[in-house]
Amino acid sequence: MIAFRPASAPDLEKLASLEAAATPHGWSERQFHDSLAAGHAFLLLEIDGEVYGHAVSMTVLDEAELLTIVIAPDRQGQGLGQALLGELLQQLRQQGCSRLFLEVRESNQPARALYAKSGFVETGLRKHYYPTSSGREHAVLMELGL
Numbered sequence: 001m002i003a004f005r006p007a008s009a010p011d012l013e014k015l016a017s018l019e020a021a022a023t024p025h026g027w028s029e030r031q032f033h034d035s036l037a038a039g040h041a042f043l044l045l046e047i048d049g050e051v052y053g054h055a056v057s058m059t060v061l062d063e064a065e066l067l068t069i070v071i072a073p074d075r076q077g078q079g080l081g082q083a084l085l086g087e088l089l090q091q092l093r094q095q096g097c098s099r100l101f102l103e104v105r106e107s108n109q110p111a112r113a114l115y116a117k118s119g120f121v122e123t124g125l126r127k128h129y130y131p132t133s134s135g136r137e138h139a140v141l142m143e144l145g146l
Contacts, residue, residue, distance in 0.1 A: 002080070004087045007042035007054065009033070015042075015054050015070075022070045025131065032056075040067065043091065045084045047075075053084045057092070057100075064092050066102040069111075081114050089118070093146050100146060103139040105130050112140065120144045 007015065012032040019026025027035075035056055036042065045053035053071040057064050066088070071080045092100060103126065104111050120142040129139035 001048065002083055003046045004084075005044050005046065007036070007044050009036065011042075011044065011051065012036065014051050015044075018051070018054065018070050018072055019068070022073050022076075024133075026070065027056075027068055035067065041091075043084065043088050045071070045080060045087075053080055055084055055088045057088060059092070059095065059097060062096055062098045064097045064100045066100060076110070081111075082117070085114065085118055089144070089146065097146050100144045102142050103129070104142065106138040106140050112142075115142050115144075118144065 012029055015032050016027065016029035019028075038058070040056050040058045043055045043057075044051050052075045053069075055069040056067045058067060059065075069081070069084065069088075071084065089100065100120075102115065102120070104115065106125075121144070122140055123143045124141040126139040126141065128136040130137050
């Protein structure tokens with residue numbers, strides 16, 4: 001059964017492992033510690049007590065930014081990303097947020113499709129933003145009115 005909960009310091013090593021498994025440029029454990037210390041919101045997706053996904057967001061006034069969202073590679077394509085994002089959107093609405101922003105690698109078509117399916121629209125491009133093994137790639141800026 002899928003459950004959602006906030007993260008705490010003992011979860012951060014697992015979150016860094018999930019990031020490393022899912023993407024070559026994921027957050028480090030130190031970045032998770034810094035984000036938790038900064039008061040960012042952590043939402044974990046668990047199945048039978050095991051963490052298979054997480055989302056980290058920050059809120060300023062009535063606007064939020066999705067900083068990272070990851071589903072374990074062996075669980076991708078099963079609707080868990082949609083479930084995690086849906087729970088995050090519901091929580092942000094309950095907190096009174098009016099918009100959610102994010103940026104995503106231009107090459108990350110599965111994530112872009114997930115965001116579009118959830119109602120996000122592309123609002124801009126940050127050229128040469130993300131590092132790659134062969135140089136840099138653009139970040140696509142997306143936004144959703146809540």
